[in-house]
Amino acid sequence: MTRTPPTRVTRVRCWRWHRNPLRRHSDVVEAWIVLATWILVVLGGAFAGTAAALSVDSAFSARRAQVHAETAVLTDDAARTPPAGSGYEDGRVWATVRWTAPDGTVHNDRTKVFPGAPAGSRVTVWTNHSDRLVSAPLSTGEAALQSALTGVLAASSTGVAVWTAGWLVRTCRMRRRLSEWDEEWKRIGPEWRNFSSGGT
Known part of the structure; x- marks a missing residue:
């Protein structure tokens, strides 16, 4: 008796971006949501951190100029x-x-x-x-350190906020998709069971 070798399952990376029979429209939308979230996390965090650091440094410079x-x-x-x-x-x-x-x-x-x-x-x-x-007033070194720490905090906070928003959007879409699957199974489930049992 010849044994059939086990089928090896290959994991395809970034499968949502490649055309395949299993990819649905919701998968493409989810892929775009994930991509947009990470882009906004990086760019939004960098912009917020830089703006905060420059603002704090400007305030310290103005303070030094006034005394x-x-x-x-x-x-x-x-x-x-x-x-x-x-x-x-x-x-x-x-x-x-x-x-x-x-x-x-x-x-x-x-x-x-x-x-x-x-x-x-x-x-x-x-x-x-x-x-x-x-x-x-703070010295130049102290002001630079404080500005840098403020920038890091602002960048981190913005990144977490954007990532949380993207996660909430993705979670809502997943719940909606599961609800749609449930409704679809309620509709085709009886037909599938009849087909499996040999009914007509």
Whole structure:
């Protein structure tokens, strides 16, 4: 008795893009949905990430342009120990400083300095166009890093959102296709059973 060798099943890659008797219109539509989803994930993510990074970098550049550094001096000795805080303190203490603006006017204000700094110590402070003390801007390196991280986060979020939308569309189409198959089987199922049992 001759044994029939087992049939080897070959998996065809990208079968939805090739003409074959089993390919349906829904398969072609699904293939286009998958392709469009991945294109939008890549391009949309890249565009969103780049736009976000450029926007953040522009904001940091504008912030640096609006402030400038001044050299100030302590008017009194700084406290030797920082006050007990809630955990958000940076180890520095508040002290009064005096500086001379570019127009020659003298200003006094409070800023943070290292504990124990004696009166007359020079510190760098940052002022705005109104000669008011403001927080120091991010350095160029820090701004670049923050912009890059923002861009990566925006690109990832956009990619996930687009992929989720494409997955939902594909899932809805699959459910519709299964519903159509169910309806079609209800229609031809009895005929198939009659044919299989030898009925006429």
